[in-house]
Amino acid sequence: AQSVTQPDIHITVSEGASLELRCNYSYGATPYLFWYVQSPGQGLQLLLKYFSGDTLVQGIKGFEAEFKRSQSSFNLRKPSVHWSDAAEYFCAVGAGLDSGGYQKVTFGTGTKLQVIP
């Protein structure tokens, strides 16, 4: 069964500092990988996704993520954080079919980002 782990529940960074949010997945093959952001009181917005090809993926709002097969990781990065980046970030995995023949998307537990001036 697929699973996804976001080991950091809460991260605090200073505005202008770099950011890396960790995501590790468990699946036998290469899954579909996503990063979403959720601002308070709002739904999720897709930042970027990886299906295949170039392992460094560029997304919106200056975010990028790198797929590392050997480490089963898909970490999200941003070189310089802005106060507006404060939100909760979710990594998600979509892979294959479950025992019932259904597609399945599994979300991590999220990382809350606090940005201090």
Added chain:
Amino acid sequence: KAGVTQTPRYLIKTRGQQVTLSCSPISGHRSVSWYQQTPGQGLQFLFEYFSETQRNKGNFPGRFSGRQFSNSRSEMNVSTLELGDSALYLCASSSTGTLYNEQFFGPGTRLTVL
């Protein structure tokens, strides 16, 4: 283009009641998915409808059901509400025929069960 809309935004019910939530997808999107978000369990996939047919489903009891209309609008119903059903219910729409593509989320319906 208008985004995904969900009504109502907030709802308070008591145990044993039933509730219906509504979702209007982005125009032209034929896939609508539903998710439950709670502090304890996080984001969990409920089910997905595509062209009025349930195509994918998660591991939720039969008390959770849904349907999709010919205009792609979707409703989710929860019967015999339990305290643990208190959650933010998110709806997402997609233009493609797979769950593994970009989904556009609505703001959610906050359900409180007393």
